[in-house]
Amino acid sequence: MLSGTVWMIWPGNPALSAVVLFLIALPFLYAARRPMQGLFRSLTRAISNPLRLGARWLASSAVLLRQRNRLVLLAHGREEAMKSIEREFERVTAVVQRDLQGYPALQRKLMDEITRIEEDYQKCGEVPPPPPEWTKAVGAIAKIKPSGDGLVERILADISQSIDEIYDKVVAEYRRSYQDRHKILKGFQPFWRSLQQTLSKVDKNITGLQGSAAKIDAQVEKVQQINANLDKAEHALGASASIQFAISGLVMLIAIGGAFVNYKLISLPMSAMVGGGDYITDNLQASEVAALVIILFETLMGLFLMESLRFTHLFPLSNVNEKMRRSMMWMSLTILLVLAGVEVALAVMRDLIVSADVALKQSLGNAAVVAPVDASWMMKIPTAGQMILGFTLPFALAFVAIPLEYFIQSSRTVFGNGMVFGLRGLSLLLRVVGVIVKQVGNALCMLYDAVIFVPLLIERMVQGANAGRGVASESAAGETVPFPKRLSDNERRATGEQG
Amino acid sequence: MMRKILNVVAVLAVCLVISACADKKSHAKSVYMLVDTSGTYTQELGRAQALTGYILGTLNPGDSFAVARVKSRSFSEKDIIAKVTFDKDPLQANAQKRAFRDKVADFTKGVTKGSAYTDITGGIIQAAEFLNETGAGRKTILIFSDMQEELDYQTMRDFPINLKGISIVALNVTKLTTDNIDPRRYLDRMEWWEKRVRAAGAEDWRRVNDLEHPERIFDARR
Numbered sequence: 001m002l003s004g005t006v007w008m009i010w011p012g013n014p015a016l017s018a019v020v021l022f023l024i025a026l027p028f029l030y031a032a033r034r035p036m037q038g039l040f041r042s043l044t045r046a047i048s049n050p051l052r053l054g055a056r057w058l059a060s061s062a063v064l065l066r067q068r069n070r071l072v073l074l075a076h077g078r079e080e081a082m083k084s085i086e087r088e089f090e091r092v093t094a095v096v097q098r099d100l101q102g103y104p105a106l107q108r109k110l111m112d113e114i115t116r117i118e119e120d121y122q123k124c125g126e127v128p129p130p131p132p133e134w135t136k137a138v139g140a141i142a143k144i145k146p147s148g149d150g151l152v153e154r155i156l157a158d159i160s161q162s163i164d165e166i167y168d169k170v171v172a173e174y175r176r177s178y179q180d181r182h183k184i185l186k187g188f189q190p191f192w193r194s195l196q197q198t199l200s201k202v203d204k205n206i207t208g209l210q211g212s213a214a215k216i217d218a219q220v221e222k223v224q225q226i227n228a229n230l231d232k233a234e235h236a237l238g239a240s241a242s243i244q245f246a247i248s249g250l251v252m253l254i255a256i257g258g259a260f261v262n263y264k265l266i267s268l269p270m271s272a273m274v275g276g277g278d279y280i281t282d283n284l285q286a287s288e289v290a291a292l293v294i295i296l297f298e299t300l301m302g303l304f305l306m307e308s309l310r311f312t313h314l315f316p317l318s319n320v321n322e323k324m325r326r327s328m329m330w331m332s333l334t335i336l337l338v339l340a341g342v343e344v345a346l347a348v349m350r351d352l353i354v355s356a357d358v359a360l361k362q363s364l365g366n367a368a369v370v371a372p373v374d375a376s377w378m379m380k381i382p383t384a385g386q387m388i389l390g391f392t393l394p395f396a397l398a399f400v401a402i403p404l405e406y407f408i409q410s411s412r413t414v415f416g417n418g419m420v421f422g423l424r425g426l427s428l429l430l431r432v433v434g435v436i437v438k439q440v441g442n443a444l445c446m447l448y449d450a451v452i453f454v455p456l457l458i459e460r461m462v463q464g465a466n467a468g469r470g471v472a473s474e475s476a477a478g479e480t481v482p483f484p485k486r487l488s489d490n491e492r493r494a495t496g497e498q499g
Numbered sequence: 500m501m502r503k504i505l506n507v508v509a510v511l512a513v514c515l516v517i518s519a520c521a522d523k524k525s526h527a528k529s530v531y532m533l534v535d536t537s538g539t540y541t542q543e544l545g546r547a548q549a550l551t552g553y554i555l556g557t558l559n560p561g562d563s564f565a566v567a568r569v570k571s572r573s574f575s576e577k578d579i580i581a582k583v584t585f586d587k588d589p590l591q592a593n594a595q596k597r598a599f600r601d602k603v604a605d606f607t608k609g610v611t612k613g614s615a616y617t618d619i620t621g622g623i624i625q626a627a628e629f630l631n632e633t634g635a636g637r638k639t640i641l642i643f644s645d646m647q648e649e650l651d652y653q654t655m656r657d658f659p660i661n662l663k664g665i666s667i668v669a670l671n672v673t674k675l676t677t678d679n680i681d682p683r684r685y686l687d688r689m690e691w692w693e694k695r696v697r698a699a700g701a702e703d704w705r706r707v708n709d710l711e712h713p714e715r716i717f718d719a720r721r
Binding site for chain 1: 527
C-alpha cells in the first residue's frame with residue numbers, strides 16, 4: 001500500500017500529484033530530448049536492421065535455392081529425356097535389325113512373286129491356234145448349191161459332217177484353253193494376298209518407325225529446350241513433377257493401406273512365434289514389431305527386385321555387372337517367395353488361433369454346451385481367402401518401389417518449390433516487422449515531442465524571434481540574394497521563360 | 500554393394516535389439532481371486548465360477564491367474580485351487596485356460612459345507628505373496644466375498660500388511676441380515692476395508708456388485 005502511494009506528493013490526490021510531478025520533470029525531459037530520441041532510434045534500428053538484413057539474406061537464399069531447384073529440375077528432365085531417347089533408339093534398332101536383316105529375303109520373295117505373276121500373266125495372253133487353212137476351201141465347196149446329183153450330195157454331206165466334227169473339236173479346244181487361263185488367274189489370288197500381306201507388314205513397320213522417329217524428335221526438342229534453359233521447359237517439368245508427386249503419393253497411400261491389411265493379417269499369429277506377452281514399449285508388442293519387420297523386409301526385397309529388373313533406379317547399381325544383377329534378382333525373388341509362403345502359413349495360423357479363441361470363449365461362457373464346428377467346405381473359404389491374401393500382398397507390396405521412386409524424385413522439386421515459397425514469405429514477414437519496428441521508433445520520438453510540446457513551443461518561438469532579427473540584419477547588409485519573385489504571364493511571354 | 504546392404508541390415512538388427520532391450524518393465528497382468536467358502540456364502544460359488552470363466556477370457560498369453568479359497572485360515576498354498584502362468588503361444592494358452600476352467604469346476608462341485616470362520620486378511624497376504632512372485636506389471640486381487648471377516652481366537656491378523664502396487668477389487672459383496680437391519684454396518688465394513696488396504700499401500704480399492712457387467716472389474720485400470 002505504501003509502495004503504491006510513495007510517489008504522491010499529496011497522498012490523497014494522485015491527479016494533482018501526477019501533474020506537479022510532470023511539471024517538475026518537464027524541463028528534464030526537454031533537456032534529455034535529443035539523447036532520448038537518439039536512444040529510441042538506436043533501439044528500433046537495433047531491431048529493424050537485423051530484421052532487414054535477415055529479410056535480404058532470406059530473399060537471396062530463396063533466389064539461390066530457386067536457381068538450384070531449376071538446375072536440378074532441368075538436369076533431371078534432361079536425364080529423363082535422354083533415357084526416353086535411348087529407349088526409343090533401342091526400339092528403332094530392334095525394329096531395324098528385325099526387319100532390315102530379313103529385307104533381302106523379303107525382297108527376293110517379292111521379286112519371285114512378281115516374276116511368277118508376270119509369267120502367269122503372259123500365259124493368260126496366249127490364244128489357241130486358229131482353225132486350219134483348208135477349212136476355207138471346204139467352206140467354198142459347202143457354198144455349192146445342191147443340184148440333185150447324188151454324188152455331189154454325198155460329198156457335201158461328208159464335208160458337212162467333217163466340218164461339224166472340226167467345229168466341235170475347235171470349240172472344245174477353245175473351252176479347254178479358257179479353262180486353263182481361268183485356272184492360272186485363280187492361282188493369282190494367293191500370290192496377290194501374300195504380296196498384300198508383305199506390303200502391309202512393311203507399311204506397319206515403316207509407320208512404327210515413323211512413330212518412334214516422332215517421339216525421338218519430341219524428346220530431342222525437349223532436350224534442346226532444356227539446354228537452351230527456356231522457362232517453358234522449366235514450367236513443363238515443374239508441372240510434370242507436381243502431377244507425379246500427387247499421383248505417386250496417392251498410389252503410396254493405397255500401398256500403405258495394403259500394408260496395413262497385411263500387418264493386421266500377420267500380427268496376431270506372430271504372437272505365437274515371438275511370444276504374445278512381450279512388449280517393446282508401453283503399447284507396442286514384440287509380435288507387432290515382428291509383423292512390421294516382415295512387411296518392411298518384403299518391401300525391401302521388392303525394392304531390390306525392381307531395381308535388379310531395371311524398373312527403378314533408386315540405388316547406384318550401374319557398376320554392378322549383369323551376372324551379379326541377375327543373381328540379385330533371383331535372391332530377392334526367392335526371399336520374397338519365402339516370405340509370401342510364411343505369410344500363407346501365418347494366415348492359416350491366424351485362422352486357427354481365432355477359431356480356438358472363439359471356441360474357448362464359448363466354452364467359458366457355457367461349459368456344458370460347446371457349439372460344434374462346422375467343417376463344411378464353405379467354412380474353409382475365409383481361410384483360403386486369407387491364404388491367397390497372404391501370398392499376393394507381398395508381391396503387390398513389391399511394386400510399391402515404382403511409385404516410391406517417382407515420389408522421391410518429384411518430392412525434391414515440390415519441396416524445393418515449397419521451401420522457396422516459405423523463404424520468400426519469411427523474408428516478406430521480416431521486412432514488414434522491420435518496417436513496423438522502425439515506424440514505432442519514429443512514433444515514440446513524436447510522442448516524446450508531444451509530451452514536451454510546451455518547452456518545444458517556447459524554443460520555436462525563441463528561435464523564430466532570433467531568426468527574424470538575423471534576416472533583418474542580413475537584408476540591411478545587402479549580402480543576401482532575394483528569392484526570385486514569381487513572374488506574371490505577360491512578363492513570362494516577353495522574356496521567353498518556361499514553366 | 501552387397502556389403503552395403505549387409506551393413507544396413509546389421510544396423511537395423513542392432514536398432515531392433517536395442518529397442519527390444521529398452522523396455523524392461525513387465526506388461527503382464529497377474530490376477531489372484533479369493534473365493535469365500537464360509538457359511539452361507541458357498542451358495543454364491545456358481546457365480547464365482549462364471550466370473551472365473553470371464554476373467555480367463557480377458558487374460559492374454561504371459562499373464563498369470565490364480566483362484567484360492569477363503570476359509571478359517573487362508574494363509575496357505577494349500578488353499579490355492581488353481582494357478583497358472585499362461586504360455587506365450589496363444590494356442591497353448593487356450594489349452595491352459597481349459598484345464599484351469601476344469602479345475603475350478605471340479606472345486607465348485609466338491610464344496611458341500613462352508614467353513615466356520617472367514618480369514619480374508621490371510622488370503623490377501625497369500626495373494627500378495629503370489630502376485631509379487633510373478634513379477635507382473637499389473638497386479639490385482641479380486642475378493643469374491645461378503646467381506647465379513649471372522650477369525651478364531653488363535654488366528655493373528657491384526658498387524659500391518661504390505662499391498663504396494665496391488666489393486667484390490669471386492670466382488671459380489673452381499674448384504675448380511677444384520678446389514679439389512681442397520682445399513683451403517685455394511686457401509687462401515689466397506690470403509691474399514693478401504694482404509695485397511697489403502698494403509699497397506701494398495702494402488703486402488705473398488706467394489707463391483709453388479710456381476711451382469713463384469714467388464715467393470717478391469718475398467719478403471721489397464
